[in-house]
Amino acid sequence: xxxxxxxxxxxxxxxxxxxxxIASMTAEYTEFTKGIVQAGQFKAGDRxxxxxxxxxxxxxxxxxxTTDGPFAETREQxxxxxxxxxxxxxxxxxxxxxxxxxxxxxxxxxxxxxxxT
Amino acid sequence: MNASIRDQxxxxxxxxxxxxxxATLIRLLGDFDSAEEARQEAFIAAVEQWPAQGIPxxxxxxxxxxxxxxxxxxxxxxxxxxxxxxxxxxxxxxxxAAAVVEExxxxxxxxxxxxxxxxxxxxxxxxxxxxxLTLREVCGLTTQAxxxxxxxSEETMAQRLVRAKKKIRDAGIPYETPxxxxxxxxxxxxxxxxxGVFTEGYAVTAGSRLVDAxxxxxxxxxxxxxDELLPGNPLVLGLLALMLLHxxxxxxxxxxxxxxxxxxxxxxxxxxxxxxxxxxxxxxQALSIPGQISPYAVQAAIAALHVRARRKEDTDWPQIVGLYxxxxxxQPSPVIELNHAxxxxxxxxxxxxxxxxxxxxxxGQVSEYHLLHAARxxxxxxxxxxxxxxxxxxxxxxxxTLEPERRLLMxxxxxxxxxxxxxxxxx
Numbered sequence: 001x002x003x004x005x006x007x008x009x010x011x012x013x014x015x016x017x018x019x020x021x022i023a024s025m026t027a028e029y030t031e032f033t034k035g036i037v038q039a040g041q042f043k044a045g046d047r048x049x050x051x052x053x054x055x056x057x058x059x060x061x062x063x064x065x066t067t068d069g070p071f072a073e074t075r076e077q078x079x080x081x082x083x084x085x086x087x088x089x090x091x092x093x094x095x096x097x098x099x100x101x102x103x104x105x106x107x108x109x110x111x112x113x114x115x116x117t
Numbered sequence: 118m119n120a121s122i123r124d125q126x127x128x129x130x131x132x133x134x135x136x137x138x139x140a141t142l143i144r145l146l147g148d149f150d151s152a153e154e155a156r157q158e159a160f161i162a163a164v165e166q167w168p169a170q171g172i173p174x175x176x177x178x179x180x181x182x183x184x185x186x187x188x189x190x191x192x193x194x195x196x197x198x199x200x201x202x203x204x205x206x207x208x209x210x211x212x213x214a215a216a217v218v219e220e221x222x223x224x225x226x227x228x229x230x231x232x233x234x235x236x237x238x239x240x241x242x243x244x245x246x247x248x249x250l251t252l253r254e255v256c257g258l259t260t261q262a263x264x265x266x267x268x269x270s271e272e273t274m275a276q277r278l279v280r281a282k283k284k285i286r287d288a289g290i291p292y293e294t295p296x297x298x299x300x301x302x303x304x305x306x307x308x309x310x311x312x313g314v315f316t317e318g319y320a321v322t323a324g325s326r327l328v329d330a331x332x333x334x335x336x337x338x339x340x341x342x343x344d345e346l347l348p349g350n351p352l353v354l355g356l357l358a359l360m361l362l363h364x365x366x367x368x369x370x371x372x373x374x375x376x377x378x379x380x381x382x383x384x385x386x387x388x389x390x391x392x393x394x395x396x397x398x399x400x401x402q403a404l405s406i407p408g409q410i411s412p413y414a415v416q417a418a419i420a421a422l423h424v425r426a427r428r429k430e431d432t433d434w435p436q437i438v439g440l441y442x443x444x445x446x447x448q449p450s451p452v453i454e455l456n457h458a459x460x461x462x463x464x465x466x467x468x469x470x471x472x473x474x475x476x477x478x479x480x481g482q483v484s485e486y487h488l489l490h491a492a493r494x495x496x497x498x499x500x501x502x503x504x505x506x507x508x509x510x511x512x513x514x515x516x517x518t519l520e521p522e523r524r525l526l527m528x529x530x531x532x533x534x535x536x537x538x539x540x541x542x543x544x
Binding site: 001085090092093094111 | 239241287288289290291293295299
């Protein structure tokens with residue numbers, strides 16, 4: 001089963017991190033990603049630019065409306081994701097708990113519908 | 118056999134076997150809904166066939182086989198439907214059916230029920246869902262009975278169950294007993310659910326009834342089942358002991374008029390000696406297992422000291438204070454602090470206990486907990502400070518929701534001399 005692991009954290013806290021903390025966090029992410037690639041669980045994963053770079057798009061009555069920023073103001077923002085293949089929710093939870101960002105913010109574990117045949 | 122007696126006999130078997138049959142059918146068929154449907158069909162088949170054939174020697178195995186056969190029929194029918202109507206080839210169907218047939222001879226009932234319990238108590242489900250699913254799927258209570266126990270409509274409960282089962286399916290919650298080290302973490306959740314069922318029955322949180330004996334009995338049944346499936350587990354032994362020792366006093370906790378009877382005033386002859394004997398043996402067993410001490414076992418040991426005392430004067434309060442201190446180290450909580458203070462009042466007197474409760478109150482976490490104010494009132498009364506005692510009891514009354522508890526508080530206020538409400542002009 002495929003799960004999307006959505007990494008949420010407070011952007012301001014991340015932005016305020018000192019260079020050595022950033023370096024060690026980056027190293028941890030590299031290590032973690034390598035681990036799930038080797039285990040055959042990794043499908044995709046990316047880091048997102050901050051919400052200051054986000055644009056929200058809506059189409060109403062055929063008109064495209066764009067607004068600055070994310071859809072909702074929240075304390076924690078989506079900062080990245082992994083798409084993983086896990087046997088079940090317990091395995092997905094175990095992977096999520098190893099994401100370095102889980103110690104700073106939170107990881108939302110979302111199962112993905114299998115493709116329609 | 119008389120038809121109604123026969124129906125009753127069937128009913129009892131269905132009730133006893135429901136959880137076990139469902140647990141195995143879920144493993145065989147892969148999901149709750151198909152398993153429930155198959156079980157229902159198996160019960161219908163039993164009602165049709167047992168009167169003529171007699172009740173089989175192993176009704177559980179019979180029902181599982183019948184349920185499995187009905188499910189295979191359905192898989193085949195669906196396959197024919199898909200092939201004919203939708204023109205789709207379903208070569209795997211016969212293989213699916215064959216796989217189901219093969220696995221039915223594995224009669225690992227126990228393992229299946231344990232899997233079911235862990236699935237129903239999975240941390241990805243809400244607390245409400247844990248209790249509802251456990252009572253419905255593991256204990257085999259009807260949706261109506263579960264709804265009644267939680268004072269919600271049958272429709273609300275049915276929706277809650279549907280949502281929970283959808284979450285299990287959609288989120289991929291495994292139908293598995295977790296392996297260590299996850300097991301040690303998850304078993305705590307399972308026991309919390311069982312104890313939650315018990316406390317909901319033992320200290321009903323709203324309304325006029327004080328004890329729901331049926332919920333207490335279900336929780337004890339679950340405790341026994343866990344003890345059977347996980348023999349020698351100190352956490353399980355401790356919890357089962359605790360529930361039995363509390364439940365043993367049930368008959369003495371409420372008067373004929375439905376009033377609360379506090380431990381001190383209980384008629385000890387009404388305590389259930391068989392449950393006490395069983396509970397005491399289990400506490401000893403739980404505490405004799407080396408390793409981490411289970412908080413349930415410590416609570417059970419406290420309950421054991423109460424029930425061991427033939428008269429209330431014989432209660433070993435110094436040891437109870439010591440056990441509460443152990444419990445506070447294992448599992449700090451304001452409620453335990455309050456109970457500790459009450460025990461301290463029996464050893465060192467009300468003044469020291471009042472200090473403890475006031476320090477607890479000053480931290481503000483439990484300022485709306487009626488029993489904190491009731492305990493303060495009692496200590497103040499013992500210290501001959503009636504005006505403050507009355508004030509504390511009135512505050513307790515503001516936060517108490519159960520009618521019998523409110524009546525007890527009003528009686529306390531009356532005993533000091535005063536009206537339970539507002540200013541009292543007799544002062």
